[in-house]
Amino acid sequence: MRISAAQRTENENRIRAAMDRLLRGEIPAGGKCDIKTLASEAAVDRTAFYGARPYAHLRVEFERRLNALREAGDIPDPRQAQITRLKTENAKLKERLAQSEQTIDDLTDFRTQSLARLAAQHEEILRLREAGSETSRITRLPASRSAAKVIGSCS
Template identity: 30%
Template sequence: MTGAENPTQRNRRRLEDAAARILAGNATVSDGKLTLKSLATEAGVPRNYLYRSEYVAIAEDFERRADALRQSEQTPDRREAQIQRLQADLGEATRLARRYREERENARAERNQAASQIVFLAEQNRLLREELEAERSVTRLDSASARNRALSPDSASR
């Protein structure tokens, strides 16, 4: 097993990542409380793993850092962190909505301008077709009389 993470290493990494999230107030799976139960839940491992020799150091470090947070009265409040994340998300959604409204208005203006151009060009096309039809219905007298002379039976006998 070269390069692959063994189960102990994977659980150690999960516990360390979960401890960092909980201590920062960014718990995603657990209730975010500063307890070993929350740590195990956040890491996705059974709670009894925290009492195994390979993970005891992580559990003790977590408890020490959690106690320090409690004593300094800077305990991360999961709800407060969630409110802050939601406010940031709302700000981003509001910004996107504003941008989309502007894009929509620009597209409507372009559509209206294109529709006006289409109406103008259709009218120009109609006028040109009428002019063309008027030109086709006019017969030139000099060419018509020459044609009639060439086709008449009298001209063949002359």
């Protein structure tokens, strides 16, 4: 079905108005900043934007303006901006989690090594005490109460 020049001009005006709304971020519920939503907002068949159809030049203009906004860092589709923000946040959180896990592994290793060293030192102290008690020339001093508490808490 052919349309008159007046109808075509009216459709182009509706398309340009819908294009401006979408690029300002006025995205309808369930829509995106894309040709499908542009066609539905302008009440024009979507196929009219492709190939040698009458509104292909408007599709090119829409995509050019959309790409210019994206390059400038302005994303008109709030959902797309949210997706981008959440992906960035997710990547940062994954990095923090990996760092936390590495820190936990390092501290666990340190704790294990420290406990092993303390146990070895304790065994050495007990061995030296035992060796010292066998020699009759060494007089053992009585342990103070605070020292006994410290030694008892290390066991």
